[in-house]
Amino acid sequence: MALLPYEPFRQIDDWRRGLVRLFDEGFWKEMFAPVGPRVDVYETPEDVVVQCEIPGLVKQDDVSITVDNNQLTIAGVIKRQTETTDDRNLYRQERFYGRFSRTLTLPAPVQEENVRATYKNGILEIRLPKAKSDRGRRIPIEFQ
Incomplete structure (x- = not known):
């Protein structure tokens, strides 16, 4: 009979990994997905x-x-272009239409007055110039 080392928190760690797997996979991921349009944010x-x-x-x-x-x-x-005929057979309706809203916290302070936005091929790109900070400026020293 082999001796195994005593690991008092092994079962808790297995339980934690199971919970992480449960919430990172399956319908939970879609259920807690952000509401509104999908975004990419980078600097x-x-x-x-x-x-x-x-x-x-x-x-x-x-x-x-x-x-x-x-x-x-x-x-x-987003307004949907609808057909005027009521006798159509609708099998699936997945495209989004209606009101949407999305609020994001920006990763850096920005200049609010110089924001530029463009829309092309269904992608809205917003460029927010970073605010110039006084961090890292050289401090003069007064010698006496």
Whole structure:
């Protein structure tokens, strides 16, 4: 009979790994997915860039972008073009339409007045120039 070392927290660790696997897989991932359009956020040396997937926008008034206190809010409405006939057979309806809103905390302070946004091929790209901070500036020393 082999002797096994005593590991008092082994069962707790196995239980924790099971919970992580439960919440990282399956319908839980979709259930707790963020509401609103999907986004990618990344930084360049000069900008914070947000790319937002919003297919179906027709005009500029369909979307609103606001920046306030290091929070970016993207809100709007996607209108669906519907057919006038009522005798069609609808088998599946997965495309999103209606009102949407998404608020993100930005990873760096930005200049709110110089934000640029472009929309092409269903992707809304928002470029937010980073705010110049006084961190890292040289402090003069007074010699007496």
